Amino acid sequence: MKNILFSFEGRINRKQFWLGALFMIVQVLIVFALLSMTFDVESESPSTLGLVILFMYSILSFWQSLALYVKRFHDRNKNGWWVLIGLIPFIGAFWLLIECGLLPGTEGDNQFGTIPN
Template sequence: MNQKWALFSFKGRMRRRDYWLYSLPVLFVTIPVFMYSSPENTGTNPMADILAMVVLGFVMWASMALNIKRLHDRNKSAWWVVVTFLPLIGPIFALVELGILKGTEGDNQFGPDPKGGSTPPSSRPNDDDKESMTIEM
């Protein structure tokens, strides 16, 4: 998997395993930055404050990209990421919806199955095959 796509793109789908593989390092980068950004440390070193803001900007972008791709794998719109910002409900929603529940099997409106289980284009039914798809009783 391409790291640039995983951390910066909002398109496509991401399976749970890859979501966790990318989310945990992002989390581990976030913790020391938040610890440094405490009120007693801010303003003591302006360059460090700027660096912390840049790192937090990267972390927010990467987190949004990862969350949106997981939502796409669950066949949900990117707008659902707004729920993750709600106090109390957001972290629970993120853990369950993004980190625990399986993605949609096969292709969905956001792309092919990231597990590779999608139907190859040559075997997908098209409009000409509708008659062969009907069930006769």
């Protein structure tokens, strides 16, 4: 999982992409459990520790999702910069879902590496 979520090199197939996404969902549940333990009931706001946890997780989550999408675009024989298409309102999110989550990768080796297992 370390190679899938932290490296921008190589390719991943749809199965690895969805497993990485599932792993990230589990991380979200753990982070929210930690945040609920640090919530200040008196002021009805997150504590300083909770905000630090949230900030650190936001950076980690951004890096991991970027790595997943870049390697998935590599599997589709496209440059990782295609991930920026997600910035287009409405259409971008659907494009990323279809391109990275539903369409198969390039058959055989391509310029970004060998076919993933």
